[in-house]
Amino acid sequence: MSEIKDSKLNKQGRDRVEWAYRDMPVLQEINSSMSRRKPLKGINIAACLHVTTETANLLITLKNAGAKVSCCASNPLSTQDDVAAHLSKDYGIETYAIKGINNKGYYKHIIDSLKIGPNLTMDDGCDLVTVVHKSHKKYLANIIGGTEETTTGVIRLKSMSNNNVLKYPIIAVNNAFTKHLFDNRYGTGQSVMDSIMRATNRLVSGKNFVVCGYGWCGKGLAMRANGLGANVIVTEIDPTKALEAKMDGFRVMSGNEAFMIADFICSVTGNLNVIDKHHFKNMKDGVIVSNAGHFNVEINIDSLKKMSTKRKKIRNDIEEYSIGKKKIYLLSDGRLVNLSAAEGHPSSVMDMSFANQALCSEHMVKNHKKLHNDVYDVPIELDNKVAQIKLKSMGVEIDKLTSEQDAYLNSWESGT
Ligand SMILES: NC(=O)c1ccc[n+]([C@@H]2O[C@H](COP(=O)([O-])OP(=O)(O)OC[C@H]3O[C@@H](n4cnc5c(N)ncnc54)[C@H](O)[C@@H]3O)[C@@H](O)[C@H]2O)c1
Incomplete structure (x- = not known):
């Protein structure tokens, strides 16, 4: 049943x-x-x-x-x-x-x-x-x-x-x-932006938008946040991915630096405590924090709860945490924001x-x-x-290998 x-x-x-x-x-x-x-x-x-x-x-x-x-x-x-x-x-x-x-x-x-x-x-x-x-x-x-x-x-x-x-x-x-080339990249890119905008109704343009993780999902998210006019900053632990983000035109920083100036932060790494206790201490007042990675472990919510003096539900999918006079806004309890605050x-x-x-x-x-x-x-x-x-x-036709091309691609003997 x-x-x-x-x-x-x-x-x-x-x-x-x-x-x-x-x-x-x-x-x-x-x-x-x-x-x-x-x-x-x-x-x-x-x-x-x-x-x-x-x-x-x-x-x-x-x-x-x-x-x-x-x-x-x-x-x-x-x-x-x-x-x-x-x-x-x-x-x-x-x-x-x-x-x-x-x-x-x-x-x-x-x-x-x-x-x-x-x-x-x-x-x-x-x-x-x-x-x-x-x-x-x-x-x-x-x-x-x-x-x-x-x-x-x-x-x-x-x-x-x-x-x-x-x-x-x-x-x-x-x-x-x-x-993964489509779902993780274009799917996550579009639906995460959709969910953050639906949940907050805040303008993204001109804001510092930090993407944690430049894997397939992170690339899509950075691309779409950029398309909406955000100043995208990427954090990474993999030097090659960090370099890729840099050459794609984004700013790349450590979490410590990036979170201090962030208006929006979204983690999409599949890793633990990427946004951690020491980061919350240095964040700006009003920062909007969310996660699009599979589990709700990317943001150290337990420490956020312990640090905050007050918690308040602001509207669906937004919880306000007060740390002294500073407010941090957590979306969807740190769970996959695009599936919780939008439709995936x-x-x-x-x-x-x-x-x-x-x-x-x-x-x-x-x-x-x-x-x-x-x-x-x-x-x-x-x-x-x-x-x-x-x-x-989609009505798209592509070319087929000719037998000559096929033979060429399978041969080690032909050179210049
Ligand atoms: N929200 C969705 O709808 C959706 C869709 C597909 C996948 N996912 C999930 O999103 C997560 C990422 O998936 P992916 O396909 O992009 O994986 P990926 O392996 O391609 O990328 C993850 C990236 O995060 C980086 N990373 C790891 N630890 C980090 C840290 N501490 N700080 C910064 N960067 C760090 C890695 O170096 C890597 O580049 C997974 O949990 C996956 O299951 C979510």
Whole structure:
């Protein structure tokens, strides 16, 4: 039995899910092919993903492909309650997700979603896989493989694999080119700016906007903040990424320097305490602090709480912390701001991420016997297929290698 906020929200959820689907042409093509072929017939899938309109379209595709599907949220604040209602009521997909649930409820929902007895797991951040491996090992017997959506999840899985504790093969969907080059970069770039502006209604132009981390997400965020007229400052720990940010035209500083002059700070590193106690002491009055990395560990919120003399909710997604006369504004409790204060990435980028998820599920069903208990990249043929369908949907034609060019590229003998 699903656990959702209100099943009567299903009609609103349906309209929004259909709206998203219009901008997901790759998934549409995969859905129509899989609905005919039923490659996931007899497969049970437990999915731990942000419960958004785009995720709904993925889960519906998996169901149409013959799978039995259950789902839970991969973040306590990212659930769209109307979408959860639609999945549960209109599609009979067992859904365990309520926006704003506490930590205990969040983990209970993960455990609930496992009751389906999964053959495949689909995770975003590796919480579901961790629960299976730590406390619910009985489910391992039936699991043939899984997929992982995000950078942080892939890092955790690689650590499991290196420590020889991973018990089934998992495909790192995040590592597909058609995922991270678009979702992490353009998706995060647009949706994080959207969320900060929705939450605060503050002007970005002319402000000092600090981006912590210049990885795929950070590059997108810096690009979009710059496009809105902000003075972008990047902080990094990797010298090459820092150099890249510098040559892309941004100011690069240490956190100590940057946070002192910041009007906005957003972390997107996947790392711990990037914005820490000693930083809060030196921040300007009125600074707006947020996080777009997967977990709410990038900002040391515990120390902010301890340092502050007063806390006040200002409006949805904004909490004011007073340190003496200074005010620091934290967005969305330091959780993924774009999924909490806005709606996550636009459908058009999730189209490619979730097309990879659907194709990788089929690939895993067909090939799991050949795979070891390890983390695998998305096969390049599937990655290319997603790019090709996307280009076709945009009406873009590209050139093909001639046989002469193909031979040249494969030859070591020809020189000048
Ligand atoms: N908000 C979203 O919708 C969304 C989407 C995709 C990924 N993510 C998450 O965002 C995070 C980053 O993902 P990515 O794909 O950009 O990863 P990435 O590995 O490409 O980039 C992370 C960057 O952060 C830097 N970094 C690490 N520690 C740092 C520190 N202390 N200070 C400054 N920089 C530091 C690294 O050097 C690296 O360049 C992950 O947690 C990922 O799961 C969020």
